[in-house]
Amino acid sequence: xxxxxxxxxxxxxxxxxxxxxxxxxxxxxxxxxxxxxxxxxxxxxxxxxxxxxxxxxxxxxxxxxxxxxxxxxxxxxxxxxxxxxxxxxxxxxxxxxxxxxxxxxxxxxxxxxxxxxxxxxxxxxxxxxxxxxxxxxxxxxxxxxxxxxxxxxxxxxxxxxxxxxxxxxxxxxxxxxxxxxxxxxxxxxxxxxxxxxxxxxxxxxxxxxxxxxx
Amino acid sequence: xxxxxxxxxxxxxxxxxxxxxxxxxxxxxxxxxxxxxxxxxxxxxxxxxxxxxxxxxxxxxxxxxxxxxxxxxxxxxxxxxxxxxxxxxxxxxxxxxxxxxxxxxxxxxxxxxxxxxxxx
Numbered sequence: 001x002x003x004x005x006x007x008x009x010x011x012x013x014x015x016x017x018x019x020x021x022x023x024x025x026x027x028x029x030x031x032x033x034x035x036x037x038x039x040x041x042x043x044x045x046x047x048x049x050x051x052x053x054x055x056x057x058x059x060x061x062x063x064x065x066x067x068x069x070x071x072x073x074x075x076x077x078x079x080x081x082x083x084x085x086x087x088x089x090x091x092x093x094x095x096x097x098x099x100x101x102x103x104x105x106x107x108x109x110x111x112x113x114x115x116x117x118x119x120x121x122x123x124x125x126x127x128x129x130x131x132x133x134x135x136x137x138x139x140x141x142x143x144x145x146x147x148x149x150x151x152x153x154x155x156x157x158x159x160x161x162x163x164x165x166x167x168x169x170x171x172x173x174x175x176x177x178x179x180x181x182x183x184x185x186x187x188x189x190x191x192x193x194x195x196x197x198x199x200x201x202x203x204x205x206x207x208x209x210x211x212x213x214x
Numbered sequence: 215x216x217x218x219x220x221x222x223x224x225x226x227x228x229x230x231x232x233x234x235x236x237x238x239x240x241x242x243x244x245x246x247x248x249x250x251x252x253x254x255x256x257x258x259x260x261x262x263x264x265x266x267x268x269x270x271x272x273x274x275x276x277x278x279x280x281x282x283x284x285x286x287x288x289x290x291x292x293x294x295x296x297x298x299x300x301x302x303x304x305x306x307x308x309x310x311x312x313x314x315x316x317x318x319x320x321x322x323x324x325x326x327x328x329x330x331x332x333x334x
Contacts, residue, residue, distance in 0.1 A: 016300075092230050092237075092322050100226050101319035105297045108268045117223075117270055151226045209299065209317025211328050214308045 011046045014113055025050075028170070035073050037198035040102075042070030042109045049171045052183075053126030054191045055138040056198075057145050057161070060123040060171040060178060061106060061154075063115030069173025070110055073126075074102040075141050075195070077202040098207055099144045103152075121176055122149055123158040125169050130192060137199075138162065166191045215239040216261035216333055221251040221277065222295070223269040227318075231264065231295070234322045240329075248272025252280050259286060262333060267296040267303070275310045282311035291332040295320060 010022055010031050017033075020041050025032040025048065033041045034050045041049050049071045051058055062069025076095040111117060127142035142161045149156055160167065160180055170179040183191075218240050220231045225246075232242045243260060245251035249272040251265065263281065267274040274294055281287040291313040296303075299317045307315050313332050316325065 092233050094319075096226075097230065097319040100224070100230065101297065104224055104227065104318065108297050111268060148226055151229075152224060207319055208321040208324065209319060211314065211316050211324055212304060213314040213328070213332065214312060 011044065014042055014044065014109070016109070017041055022047075035071060037073055037075070037194055038202070040070060040072045040106050040109065042068070042106070042113055043173050044068055044113060045174055047173070049173065050169070052166060052168050052191050054128055054130040054166045054195045055126070055141060056195060057124060057126040057138075057141040058169060058171075059103060059106060059145060059149075060125065060169070060173075061110060062121055062173045062176055063110060063119040064121040064176060065116070065119045066114055067174045068110055068113050068115045069171070069176070070106055071169075071171050072102050072106040074099070075137065075199060075202075076144055078137070078199070095144070098202065099141075099148065101207070103145070103148050120154055122154050122156050123171075123176070123178055124149070124156055125160050125167060125178070125180065127161045128166055129162070129164050130166055130195075215241065216329070217241040217243065217258070218329070219243045219245060219251055219255055219260040219263045219265075221245045221248065221263065221265035221269070221274065223247055223266060227266070231320075231325075234320075234325060235264075235329075238326050248274060248277035248280070251277055255281060255287060256284070260290070262290065262329060263287075263292040264295055264329075265292065267294055267298050267307070275306055275312075278307070278310040278312050291329075293328065293332065295325075 021034045031047045032050050035041050037056055051073045056075045058071050058073045060071050076099050124145050127138035129138045165182045168181045222228045223246050228244050235242045245254050247269045265274040278292050293314045294307050294312050295316045297318045304315045
C-alpha cells in the first residue's frame with residue numbers, strides 16, 4: 001500500500017502506470033484509477049477502473065481466477081487509404097496496427113502481472129455514434145475489437161456497444177463486475193473535445209515504435 | 215530474399231507480420247511460441263528470426279538464448295518485435311544475444327528496412 005498526497009492508502013501501482021490519475025472514490029468507497037483516451041491501466045486488486053467513452057472503445061480484460069485485470073481506451077486512426085481495419089482486407093493498415101497494439105499491450109500487461117491467457121475474460125464497451133461529423137467511427141472501432149478478439153480466440157462475455165450516447169464505465173477487476181451509465185444528457189462537451197483531440201493526435205502522428213540495433 | 219521465422223503468440227500479429235514480409239518477397243515460417251519456434255529452427259535453417267518477447271510456454275528472450283547455443287544460429291540475426299519498450303528489457307535482450315529491438319506498433323517500411331540492414 002502506498003500513502004499518497006490525498007491521504008488514502010492506495011493499492012500498489014504497477015510499473016508503467018504511475019502517471020494514471022488515481023484517487024479515492026467516496027461514493028463507491030474504493031480506490032479508483034481514471035483513464036483517458038489512449039491510456040491503459042492494470043490493477044492487481046482492490047481498485048476500480050473508470051473511464052468515459054464516446055466513440056472510443058474499451059476492452060475490460062481480467063484473469064477470472066487471480067482477479068488481475070485492466071482496461072484500455074482507444075479508437076482507430078483514420079488515415080485515408082490506410083484507414084481500413086477490417087480483418088482480411090488490409091491487415092497491415094496503420095489502423096489495424098494501432099488497434100492491435102492497444103489490445104496486445106493491455107493483454108501483455110495483465111499476463112506480466114500474473115494473469116494467465118487461459119483464464120482471460122473479456123468485456124467490451126463504447127463505440128457510440130457521438131461525433132457528429134464522423135458517423136461510422138464508433139461502428140468501426142466496435143468491428144475492429146470484435147474481429148481482433150475472435151481472431152485471438154478470446155470470448156466476449158459481455159458487451160454494451162454502439163447507440164448514440166457516451167458511457168461512463170466503472171470496471172471492478174477483482175470480480176469482473178461493471179457498472180455503466182449512459183449519459184443521455186451532458187452538461188458540457190468535454191467527452192467529445194477529448195476524443196477529437198485524441199483522434200487528431202493519432203492521425204497527425206501515427207504511433208510507431210522505435211528501432212534499436214545492438 | 216530471406217527465409218524468416220516469425221514468432222508471436224498473437225494470431226493477429228502473425229498475420230500482419232507475415233503479410234508484410236511475404237509482400238516484400240520473403241519466405242515466412244510462423245510459430246506461436248518460443249518452443250515451437252525452436253523446433254522449427256532446428257528443422258529448417260532460417261536466415262533471420264523475428265520474435266515477440268512475452269509469450270506462453272517459452273518467451274522470446276529464452277528463445278534467443280536457446281538459439282544462440284546452437285552452432286548454426288550463433289550469428290543469424292534475431293530481432294525482437296514487442297510491446298516492451300523499457301531500457302531494462304532491451305538490455306536483457308541485448309545480453310541474451312538479440313541483434314535488435316523493435317517496439318510495436320511496427321511500421322512496415324521500417325521493419326523491412328531493418329531486416330534488409332541486418333541481413334547485410
